[in-house]
Amino acid sequence: MTVRLVLYVAGDTPRSRSARATVAWLAGGGVDEHVEAQVVDVAEEPERADADRVLLTPTLLRLVPAPPRRVVGDLGDRARVAEALGLSAVQHSRNHDPR
Amino acid sequence: MSETTNGAFPRLPTGIEGFDVIAEGGLPRGRTTLVGGTAGSGKTIFAAQFLAAGIRAGERGVFITFEESPAELSRNLACLGWDVAAWEKSGAWTYVDGSPDEESTDVVGEFDLGALLVRITRAVRQSGATRVSIDSVNALFSRLPHPEKLRGELYRISRALRELGATTLVTAERLDDYGEVSRFGIEEFVADNVVLLRNTLQDERRRRTVEILKFRGAEHQRGEFPFTIASEKGIVVLPLSAMTLTQRSSTTRISSGIAELDRMTGGGYFRDSIILLSGATGTGKTLTVTHFVAGGVAAGDRCMLFAFEESREQLVRNAKSWGHDFEAMERSGLLRIIPVYPHAMPLEDHLLRMRWAIDEYRPQRVAVDSLSALERVTSLRSFREFMLGLTSLLKHGEIAGMVTSTAPSILGGHSITEKHISTLTDTILLLRYVESYGDLKRGLLVLKMRGSPHEATIREFTIDAQGMRMGEPFRATSGILSGNITHGRAEDEEEAPGEGPGGLTEVEE
Numbered sequence: 001m002t003v004r005l006v007l008y009v010a011g012d013t014p015r016s017r018s019a020r021a022t023v024a025w026l027a028g029g030g031v032d033e034h035v036e037a038q039v040v041d042v043a044e045e046p047e048r049a050d051a052d053r054v055l056l057t058p059t060l061l062r063l064v065p066a067p068p069r070r071v072v073g074d075l076g077d078r079a080r081v082a083e084a085l086g087l088s089a090v091q092h093s094r095n096h097d098p099r
Numbered sequence: 100m101s102e103t104t105n106g107a108f109p110r111l112p113t114g115i116e117g118f119d120v121i122a123e124g125g126l127p128r129g130r131t132t133l134v135g136g137t138a139g140s141g142k143t144i145f146a147a148q149f150l151a152a153g154i155r156a157g158e159r160g161v162f163i164t165f166e167e168s169p170a171e172l173s174r175n176l177a178c179l180g181w182d183v184a185a186w187e188k189s190g191a192w193t194y195v196d197g198s199p200d201e202e203s204t205d206v207v208g209e210f211d212l213g214a215l216l217v218r219i220t221r222a223v224r225q226s227g228a229t230r231v232s233i234d235s236v237n238a239l240f241s242r243l244p245h246p247e248k249l250r251g252e253l254y255r256i257s258r259a260l261r262e263l264g265a266t267t268l269v270t271a272e273r274l275d276d277y278g279e280v281s282r283f284g285i286e287e288f289v290a291d292n293v294v295l296l297r298n299t300l301q302d303e304r305r306r307r308t309v310e311i312l313k314f315r316g317a318e319h320q321r322g323e324f325p326f327t328i329a330s331e332k333g334i335v336v337l338p339l340s341a342m343t344l345t346q347r348s349s350t351t352r353i354s355s356g357i358a359e360l361d362r363m364t365g366g367g368y369f370r371d372s373i374i375l376l377s378g379a380t381g382t383g384k385t386l387t388v389t390h391f392v393a394g395g396v397a398a399g400d401r402c403m404l405f406a407f408e409e410s411r412e413q414l415v416r417n418a419k420s421w422g423h424d425f426e427a428m429e430r431s432g433l434l435r436i437i438p439v440y441p442h443a444m445p446l447e448d449h450l451l452r453m454r455w456a457i458d459e460y461r462p463q464r465v466a467v468d469s470l471s472a473l474e475r476v477t478s479l480r481s482f483r484e485f486m487l488g489l490t491s492l493l494k495h496g497e498i499a500g501m502v503t504s505t506a507p508s509i510l511g512g513h514s515i516t517e518k519h520i521s522t523l524t525d526t527i528l529l530l531r532y533v534e535s536y537g538d539l540k541r542g543l544l545v546l547k548m549r550g551s552p553h554e555a556t557i558r559e560f561t562i563d564a565q566g567m568r569m570g571e572p573f574r575a576t577s578g579i580l581s582g583n584i585t586h587g588r589a590e591d592e593e594e595a596p597g598e599g600p601g602g603l604t605e606v607e608e
Contacts (some may be wrong), residue, residue, distance in 0.1 A: 009298045010213025018208070046221040055239070057213035057282050071201060071206030077542045084205035 003087065004064040005037040008049060010057040015074040019058035022075035030078065033088040060085075106276055108317035111230075111266045114152025115145070117336030120321040122311060127292055131257040131267040135281045141307065141328055144179065145296060146232035147172070147267050148333040150375070151181045153230040159299045160230040161222045163215075166238035180331040180548065184452055193226045193277055195219055198419045199242060206244055212252040216403045218260060222265050231265045237272040237282055243376040245285050277320045280312065291315030305445065308479070309336055315358055318509040325447040325484065337447050350550075353464075353499055356394025357387075359569035363545050363554040368499055368526060370463075372549070375502045376520065378404075378530030382541055384503040385409070385417060386567055387414035387528065388466045391501045396433045400463035405453060407472035408440045421566035435460055441472045446485045449473065470520070471505040486593045525549040531557070533579050535586065544580075 007023045009016035020039060027037040036043045042049040042057060052061060061083050062069040080089060119125045119358035126132050126149075136142045150160030150472070164172055172194075173183040186192035195218050223231060236253065240246035253360040260267045271281035293312040308323035325396065326336040352367035368374055374391075378384050387466070388404070395402040406414055414436060428434035437456055439449065455524045457465065467489070474482050487500045493500040502524075523529060527546040532539050543560050545553040556572035557579050573579065575587035 008214055009210070010217060013213075015209055015211070021272045042217040046217050049218055050195075050221075053196055053198075053200065055212060055215040055218075056210045056243075058210060059214065061413045068126055068202045070204040070208055074206060074207050074210070080205075080207045084207065 001033060003035045003062065003085070005033075005035060005085075006048075006052070006061045006063060007037060007039045008042055008054045008057055008061070009039065010042050010050070013060055018074040018076050019060065022078050022081055023060065025078060026085075027088070029073075030080050031085075033087055035087075050057045050059065055064070082094045105170060106185055108314070110317075113149050114156060115148050115336065116332065117324070117326065118309065120332070121309070121324050122314070122456035123318045123320065126268070127317055128266050128312055129158040129261055129264055130292060131260065131269060132292040133281065133292060134268055134270045134294045134296060135273045137273050137276055137298060139317070140273075140276075140298040141326075142272070142296060143167075143172075143234050144328060144333055146268055146270050146361050147176050147181065147183075147232045148179075150230050150232055151176075151186075151333070152194060154186055154531045159191050159193075159226045159228040160196060160232065161219065161226060161228045163195040163197055163203070163219060163231070163233045164237060165199075165233075166200040166526075168195050178330065179333045181333075182593055190226055193222045193228065194220050197239060199238075204242075205495040212249060212256065213277050216252075216256050219256060220259055220263065223260065223265055228334060229265055231260055231267040233267065233269045235270040240283055244364045246345070247525045267352055276292060293319075296326075301529060307447075323512075325481075327445070327448050327451055329448075329451065335451055337450060337484075349497060353400070354394040354398060355387075356390030356397070357567050357569065358546075359558075360390075360543070360567075363558065363569075364548055365551045365553050369550065370499055371497045372496060372499060373523060374499070374501045374526040374528065375524040376474070376501060376530065377506055378503075379506045379532060382436075382532060383528035383543075383562060383567060384530060385414070386421060386469055386562060387530070388468050388503060389414075389418045389421055390566055391464065391466055392425075392428070392434060393418070395432070395464040395499075396428045400433065402428075402434050402464040403457065403460055403461065404434070404436045404463070405463040405564055407467065408469050410439075411436050411438050411457055420564070421562070423566070428474075432467055435462070446473060446477045446481045447461050450485050450492075453489065456498060457492065457498070461496070462498060464501070465493060466501040467501040467503065468506055471503075472598065474504075483520070486523055488521045521547075524598070529580070531574055531579050533557070533559070533576060534584050535573075535576060540573075542579055543569070 005023065005026065007019055009019060021038045024040065027035045040056065048094050056072045058072065058074060060071040060075060060081070069085060071081055075081045109128040110122070111124065111128040112119045134142055136143055147162065150162055153160050159333035167175070176183050182211045183192055191221050197215065212416070215350070219231070222228070237337050240249060243249065257267060273281055276299050280293060292314045295310045297308045307326050307327050307420070310323045312318040324336055326334055329335055351370040353370055354367045355364065365548035372392070374389055391400045392404055415425045423450070424525055425434060425436065430437065475484065529544045529546050531542045531544070533542045541557050542557040542558045558572050559570040561568045561570060576584060578584045
């Protein structure tokens, strides 16, 4: 199953960078599901923030699978982010640790 | 070159009836004003009306809602006669939907209101809005962790809106009508300007008031002013004491409807005066009002009679017994009788409805019979505010007003009404029972008449099919006003005939 995520950030701030890094980790095999992630800068695409009713930045939105879930913040604690999205992280990455 | 050197700050008239009077013109233009109030105090209506009034004046507005969804809000506002859906279609009204998410939200780390800022900015730019309402910050803050960290974010939003030239109104919930200005201490971050709405119980009656706590560097009226929420109109503030009584006094005289009383008052009442008529029950107050109305109609004046104590039928019947046909006067369009039930609503609402009726009919004479009916159903403070409001309303319209007050005791004495409103009146007429050798007679005295000489004797009068018939002064009787009546020698009274009523005397106030 593919997990689809959208990350909303506002400009290039330390918070945005931290959140982008976590999302890159998620999409780059950091969790045991296949993750497709998109990053949206609200300053460039405000109409998308309107459509998804985003107020806070950074906001990570899980679109698939339903029901949608939201995680807000700089997403610095990756384990907690994975948990909030219903994904498992650490276990998976250890199993596949190349020797 | 600063435009604020004289202390005058540019204002944006809100269009909220009465509010701009106490705000000395409106909200500080291009700034943020915080509107604080407890749950149910009318904050959302105030915020929405700020936009609605602007739209009616050709402006555009953005409404940011954190509590109700746009659909719910539009539905609720429709009850006040505002077609938000139509305004949305025309682009006059834009929502920024910040109502709570259905899905769960987890928090991992630090965040800010960046997306909100971008969305608000975009909405204002796209629509060309000059007015922005944010309702309410508490609804947003209470669902976030560490709300105090977000206060600085509000400042960012408020500054961005200022750069866009928008005048912003932010609502905030208070826990207590007389407690801290807002929860989370929001006000220090957002607004130089704070307005408080209150909804309190006083003498078992609901009382809504609005107070401008501060307008930085700008004039405004101090204190609490009552307001009401009316269907089709929304919030209507009653500026009452803020209304100034600076009209020039008229020197034009109008007839009291009683020729002899006109003579006693030096030619009749003044065109814009407030006449207080005080007397015990049955002394002839309604009769004097009837003459006042009939005298007006005879002179071609439009007259309005607010009847708080008697039904329309009763008034018509009474007038007929004194030779005046109220129904014919109504048909001629020169009289309108409005029966009012004092218990039906708070005094502020009575005043408001009287104002609307007066604005619509534009009478030259207004009579209120009687004020005592109102005094019984309210606190003294509300009553005084009502009188101030009524007085300024009549003065503004250059309307002659006659108000009656029922004295509590049969002989002598003052009513509470009189004590509290006599300073607001220009003319006071006293009607008294006079006990004279076993007969109960009626007497009338012009106690005060601002700016005019008047007769200072107590005149006996009788009532017949032509109404009031003025007689001679009570020459040998004293103590009528206090109710402790004593009589001089009967001969004194015999000597008086032929001399006629006393001359006119100027009486010092």
